[in-house]
Every structure is written in C-alpha cells, then in structure tokens.
Amino acid sequence: MNEDAMDEEEILLKLKEYKSNDLSYSSGRILGSMCSGTSSFAKKVYLDFLDSNLGDPGLFKGTKSLENQVIKEIASFLSLENPYGNVVTGGTEANLMAMRSAINTAKLRGIIEKNHEGEVIVPKSAHFSFNKSSDMLGFKLIEADLDEEYKVDISSVKELITQKTVAIVGIAGTTELGMIDPIEDLSKIAIENNNHPDIQESIYLHVDAAFGGFSIPFLRELGYDLPNFDFEYPAVTSMTIDPHKMGMAPIPAGCIIYREKKYLDAIAIKSPYLTSKEQYTIVGTRLGAPSAATWAVMQEMGKNGYIELANNCFVNAHFLANALKKENFKLVTKPQLNLVAFNHEKIETNELARLLEERGWIVSISSCPKAIRIVLMPHIKHTHLVSFLRDLREIKTSLGY
Numbered sequence: 001m002n003e004d005a006m007d008e009e010e011i012l013l014k015l016k017e018y019k020s021n022d023l024s025y026s027s028g029r030i031l032g033s034m035c036s037g038t039s040s041f042a043k044k045v046y047l048d049f050l051d052s053n054l055g056d057p058g059l060f061k062g063t064k065s066l067e068n069q070v071i072k073e074i075a076s077f078l079s080l081e082n083p084y085g086n087v088v089t090g091g092t093e094a095n096l097m098a099m100r101s102a103i104n105t106a107k108l109r110g111i112i113e114k115n116h117e118g119e120v121i122v123p124k125s126a127h128f129s130f131n132k133s134s135d136m137l138g139f140k141l142i143e144a145d146l147d148e149e150y151k152v153d154i155s156s157v158k159e160l161i162t163q164k165t166v167a168i169v170g171i172a173g174t175t176e177l178g179m180i181d182p183i184e185d186l187s188k189i190a191i192e193n194n195n196h197p198d199i200q201e202s203i204y205l206h207v208d209a210a211f212g213g214f215s216i217p218f219l220r221e222l223g224y225d226l227p228n229f230d231f232e233y234p235a236v237t238s239m240t241i242d243p244h245k246m247g248m249a250p251i252p253a254g255c256i257i258y259r260e261k262k263y264l265d266a267i268a269i270k271s272p273y274l275t276s277k278e279q280y281t282i283v284g285t286r287l288g289a290p291s292a293a294t295w296a297v298m299q300e301m302g303k304n305g306y307i308e309l310a311n312n313c314f315v316n317a318h319f320l321a322n323a324l325k326k327e328n329f330k331l332v333t334k335p336q337l338n339l340v341a342f343n344h345e346k347i348e349t350n351e352l353a354r355l356l357e358e359r360g361w362i363v364s365i366s367s368c369p370k371a372i373r374i375v376l377m378p379h380i381k382h383t384h385l386v387s388f389l390r391d392l393r394e395i396k397t398s399l400g401y
C-alpha cells in the first residue's frame with residue numbers, strides 16, 4: 001500500500017490501464033457469456049443505491065419495497081400471484097437457497113432426519129451450482145439421464161425417486177445447450193411419486209430458469225412453440241430466474257421465488273440485533289443496488305422491450321444455426337433458445353476454439369457433448385455474426401476442408 005494518499009487522477013489512470021485488459025460486450029467478441037452488460041440508465045440508478053443494505057431492511061424500507069416489487073413483477077410472468085423470495089447475487093445463490101429450503105422442508109416433513117443425507121435428482125445437464133449446493137448442504141446429488149434432445153429423461157427421473165428424495169430439479173434453458181426440460185411431466189411425477197403416504201404435498205420441484213426465465217415467457221407470447229415451465233404446474237415449489245442474464249440488469253442480480261411463505265420460513269435464521277428479526281438469505285449485509293437497478297431496468301424495458309429483445313436473440317440464433325449448417329458444421333441439437341452449439345467432424349473442438357481466439361473470438365466449450373457453444377446474448381448483433389462466420393469459413397478453408 002502507498003504511504004501517502006494518491007492523487008485521484010493518478011488512481012484513475014492506473015484503473016484505466018487495468019480496465020484496458022478487460023473485454024467489452026459491445027465489441028461483440030464475447031460469444032460464450034450469459035451476461036450482456038446493462039443500460040446506462042440502470043448504471044446511474046445502481047450508483048444511487050450503493051449505500052443501501054438489504055441485510056438490515058428496516059433502515060432501507062424504500063429499497064426493500066423495490067426488492068419485493070421486482071419479485072412480484074417477475075412472478076407475474078411466471079404464473080404466480082403471491083410470490084415470496086429475494087433478489088440475490090445470481091443463479092448460484094438462488095439455487096443454493098432453493099436446495100436449503102428443500103432440505104429443511106424435508107426435515108420438517110420428517111422425510112429426512114437431522115444429519116441424514118437426503119437426495120436431490122437433477123438432470124445431467126444441471127449447472128454446477130447444484131454440485132456446490134450438494135457440497136455445502138451435504139445432500140447426495142443424483143443425476144438423471146437426458147433424452148436424445150438433451151432434455152431430462154422423465155423415466156430416468158422416475159426410476160431414481162426413493163424415500164430419501166427431497167427435491168427434483170428441472171431446467172428451463174440449460175447452461176450448455178439452452179434446452180427446456182419437460183416441467184409439466186416433472187410436476188406430474190413429483191405429485192404421483194410422493195413415497196410418503198402421510199405427507200400431502202408433492203416432492204419439492206425446483207425449476208432453474210436462470211437463463212430461460214427472462215425469454216421463454218416473451219417468446220411464447222410471440223407465438224413460438226415453446227413449453228411452459230413455471231408455477232402453472234402445481235408441484236413447482238420454487239424457481240430461479242436471473243435478471244443479470246436475459247433481464248439486462250447489472251450484475252449481481254438473480255432471483256429466488258417461492259410459491260408459499262413456508263418455504264422461505266423453512267430457511268429463516270434469527271437476526272436479533274437487526275431491524276428485521278429473521279433473515280432468509282445466505283449473505284448478511286446485502287447490496288440494495290441490484291434490486292433498485294433491476295426494478296429500473298424492468299420499467300425502462302417494459303414487456304414489449306423484453307419481447308423485442310428475446311425475439312432478436314432468437315432470430316440471431318436461427319440465423320447462425322442455419323449458416324453453420326450451410327458451412328457443413330454439425331449442430332449438437334436444434335436450438336430451442338438463443339444458444340447454438342456446434343462441431344465440425346474433421347476439426348477438433350479445442351483447436352477450433354483456439355483458432356477462433358487467435359482471431360479475437362472468445363467462445364466457450366460445452367462438455368456434454370463437447371462442442372463450441374455460442375450464447376446469442378443481446379450484445380451480439382447480426383453484423384458480428386457475419387464477420388464471425390467469415391472467419392470460421394476462412395479457418396475451415398485454411399485447414400483444407
């Protein structure tokens with residue numbers, strides 16, 4: 001640390017130097033991220049709420065109302081009128097809160113005893129946040145198979161249900177391929193396979209819509225043939241949905257939404273010295289700026305803004321998928337959302353990613369199956385795709401294919 005105070009201008013200069021090593025979304029070169037930057041208006045709002053602490057909500061009642069309104073407005077397009085939940089740091093924390101609630105609910109229902117390991121069934125395509133949750137909460141993660149379209153195989157889930165099952169997870173927009181699991185079927189089996197005759201409720205069903213939650217409802221409204229995935233289905237107990245992905249909010253902003261208050265109560269911890277006597281979230285001191293900025297960006301966009309955004313990304317995904325097919329690249333599966341994964345039968349995937357990076361394109365690689373994975377987020381425009389495809393063609397030709 002420097003002995004004396006450094007001049008502000010000097011500090012800013014140094015910061016600029018560091019920042020020059022960051023990539024920017026607006027370059028269109030970030031092709032594998034599920035975040036996309038935010039509006040300058042949302043940034044202004046964010047700064048204005050930097051001091052508000054939702055860990056002590058009685059001091060920041062206005063910001064707390066904004067958090068509640070964000071949850072309420074999001075739930076309104078997820079078929080839930082009276083939601084309970086929080087704006088948290090992202091999908092990881094939201095999934096962790098859901099799993100905590102599922103475990104504690106199972107304890108309350110007598111399905112598992114204290115220190116007794118429960119089981120959570122997740123699709124093989126689940127985000128690694130469920131591995132983190134399993135590690136932290138000590139439940140056993142049971143992976144269900146996928147069908148030929150990389151959606152969870154319902155019969156596999158059914159076979160895996162045991163007396164120790166505390167939750168089933170479905171995904172609306174998988175991380176690697178953007179696929180939507182059949183939530184309606186999961187809801188049915190969660191109801192039909194409750195192995196405990198003395199318990200009325202279904203098995204806890206959590207839907208991870210971190211990625212798809214802010215686009216599927218709007219694409220459906222436009223008439224695209226996509227399945228519903230939300231609280232319309234009675235076993236759906238909680239949902240993760242991330243404003244900092246397709247919601248255009250600044251990071252960190254994820255939401256956990258519960259169908260009933262009892263699922264939030266299941267994770268309440270006493271917080272005696274604070275203005276609220278109970279806390280549900282994992283973190284204590286909690287920035288209010290993401291709630292305020294998410295609320296602001298939702299007002300700024302409006303439903304029609306989200307419809308347009310989701311549609312543009314979807315159209316770009318289909319443009320890319322069709323162009324790749326024409327160039328003899330093989331799609332892993334027909335894209336359901338704004339995510340395209342592909343391979344070339346003669347070019348090794350890591351090598352292709354490396355060659356693209358040499359030309360300034362940062363792609364990511366999916367693992368199941370291994371493929372180049374492009375997330376068509378709002379910062380990727382048609383013109384970026386045209387130059388990406390040109391580079392891809394040149395790489396292919398230079399390798400003699």
Ligand SMILES: Cc1ncc(COP(=O)(O)O)c(C=O)c1O
Pocket residue numbers: 034089090091092093095127129171173174175208209210211242254
């Ligand atoms: C489906 C899904 N769930 C959860 C997460 C975790 O979200 P975060 O990185 O915001 O914690 C991701 C991240 O990509 C995701 O795709």
